[in-house]
Amino acid sequence: MKKFLLLYLIVFAASCAQMAVPTGGDKDVVPPQLVNDHCYPKNGSVNVNTKEIRLEFDEYVKLNDPRSKIFFSPALSTSPDYILRGKTLFIHFNGDLQANTTYTMHMGSAVVDITEGNPAAGLNYVFSTGPVLDSLQVNGKVINALNRNPEKGVMLALYELNQDSAFFKGLPSYLSFSDAQGNFSISHVKSGDYLLYALKESNGNYRYDASGEEAGFFADTIHLNGGLSLGNIEISLIKERREKLFVQKREFFEPGILNLIFSRPYNGVPELFSMNADRQPTAVRNFIKHDDSLQISFSDPLVQSLIVRIEEDSAHVFTDTIMLLRDEKKREKSLQQPLIYRNNFTPYLDIKQDLQLKFDVPCDIIGNDFQLLIDSVRVQAEIEKVDEKTILIHPVQRLAPGSRGILLVGTNLVKDVFGRSISADTLRFKVRNEDYYGALYLDFKLENHPNGILQLINDKGQIRTQWNNPPSTILEFPLLAPGNYKLRYIIDTDGNGEWSPGSVTDRILPEQVILFNQEISIRSNWDLELEWK
Known part of the structure; x- marks a missing residue:
């Protein structure tokens, strides 16, 4: 009886345990923190003379590309080795540290917890090989140059004045990152003269070398002497119009629309030649030039490649060959669909505005297949093509505020470069009241x-x-x-x-x-x- 009772209790307990599986608590959003008493040397130590440092965190962590994402300022001559054991990160220096120098280790997103991947992004570790920690600071704010909004997560980098072209080729002497309000503070800087740059990184190499990266600079040389720190600096971030012209992005849309987005605005009229299976070049006329992009329409399904040539001046001639990979089944299906457009007047037309029809591809007006009714009365209107993809319908007389209109469009109004027409439609609208x-x-x-x-x-x-x-x-x-x-x-x-x-x-x-x-x-x-x- 006792054995039976014991077996029953074990089964009952196991059953209860299965029913009581924990559902979990709130999501962990706290990043890893250093346990300073267990670090060697401790954060903020002086007179450090070691080939290895040991950092212990308050939870289990994992490494995420530490060689490229952990940065020491001043920069180390040789990259160290990183070894993780549980909660402890061992960093072995492969070169000698400079004498009487304060080092700051920026962990970035290289150390994350193992549960949610929260990075120790704002965590820095500081030590000095001399008797004191350098204490000078550079503080300020980084903003967007045009809208003046604060910029978050921007790298602020100090370079010694003798580091020629370091922003483009080398590594900074000191760095920090801006917070959500755009504020930054570069601390533990030694006396000297510096140049200050800002960079919104895109490839994680701490250099201004990638197209499309936003950057800025402080115009004056920063002089840090004795106990003098510098504050209230403002840096404006821009996306520079880089000198080299190249195709930054290609977007192909069926039935035959190619968008080329360039690295910067360009001058000059593009010359385009298509190549079909017979390798015979044919001039392409259906294209729309924008400041920094080009939209091209191909009506020939046999086109396999495109040659683009842009001559801005005798010293700047751009040439590229674009291969076209096209899905013919998708193209044929797209050609069977009616032409799609957008308008600016449903459900309301603004006072003093014309009725606008905007298409995704170049179109031509082929007839006056439309009627405009205002308060059930037909009114005269003229049609005009204002650019390759936009037509306007001008009422001859100004439309009264509060009036109601109907635009009847027919299939013989426009046709695109692929021969497609729009579907007949009835578009109802109301002219806004002045109040x-x-x-x-x-x-x-x-x-x-x-x-x-x-x-x-x-x-x-x-x-x-x-x-x-x-x-x-x-x-x-x-x-x-x-x-x-x-x-x-x-x-x-x-x-x-x-x-x-x-x-x-x-x-x-x-x-x-x-x-x-x-x-x-x-x-x-x-x-x-x-x-x-």
């Missing part, structure tokens, strides 16, 4: 620049209105849709009518941007008066 809009009256008293540009920006970052060389008077911004706006003033130093980003390579600062000190809220049927001085 939907608000207005801004700006008393502009800002000190004007000979080539100043004043811009009103909506909450999507789009330029709603622009004044070149605005007068110092009251400026009116009528018929503004309700929403939030910003005012931006650009000091157009080079007088080209737009903001110029400058050049990190040539150490040319971006053109100065001044933002109005408050966001502007426009309400329907409301006039807002502001002063900017």
Whole structure:
């Protein structure tokens, strides 16, 4: 009986254990931390003379490419070896450390916990081979040069003044990273003269060498002497227009649309030649040039490659051959579909706007196969092709606010380069009432620049209105849709009518941007008066 009872209790306990499987708690979001008492030498130690350091963490961790992601400042002459045993990281130096030097180890994302992969990104380990820790600092903020928003996760790097071209070829002497507010602090710096750069890394090598990387620089030499640290530095981040022109990205869309995105804006008219299976070059005429991209349409299904030639001047000639890998079944299916377009007037058409039809591929007007009805009465309208992919329908008379309209489009209105037409459709809309809009009256008293540009920006970052060389008077911004706006003033130093980003390579600062000190809220049927001085 006792044996039976014991067996029953064991089975019952096992059953209970199976039913009570833990469901887990909150997700671990805390990164690994150093247990300083178990580190050798301890964080912040001086007079360090060792070939190996030992760092113990408060949880089990794993390494993620430590040779490229762990960085010592000043940089080590030879990369160390990294060995992980449980919670302890052993770092063996393969070269001699400099005498009387403060070293800071930046762990980046090289050390992560084993449960959720949280990186010890903000964790630094500092020691000195001399009797004191260097204590000088460089503090500041990094922002986007055009919209002046703070930039997070940007590398701020100090280079000794004698490190020629180090930002492009070498490693920084000291570095840090900006926080969510764009603030940064480079600490434990020794006395000396430095250059300061900022870099939004894309390939993890701590160098400004990849196309598309955003960067910036502080124009003045930084002098750190004795107990003098430097603060309140502001660095503007830009995406530089790199000198070399190349195809950065290729996008192929059926039935035969190729988008080429270049490394920078380019000048000159492209020359395009297609090559079919017979290797006979044929000039391509159906293309649309943008500032930094090119859209090409191929109506010939046998085209296998494309030769692109762009001559900006005698010294800058770009040539490339693009291979076209096409899915013929997908192409045929796409050609059987009607032409797709977008419009700017359903369900509402803004006052004083024309009706716009925008296509994804180049199109031609083949007839006046449309009717425009306003409040059930047919009205006269003209059709115009404004670019390769956009047509406008202009009512001859201004449409009354609040009126209701119908646009009837037929299949013989437009045809694209592949011979496709649109489907017949009925598009209903209403012209907005005047009381939907608000207005801004700006008393502009800002000190004007000979080539100043004043811009009103909506909450999507789009330029709603622009004044070149605005007068110092009251400026009116009528018929503004309700929403939030910003005012931006650009000091157009080079007088080209737009903001110029400058050049990190040539150490040319971006053109100065001044933002109005408050966001502007426009309400329907409301006039807002502001002063900017």
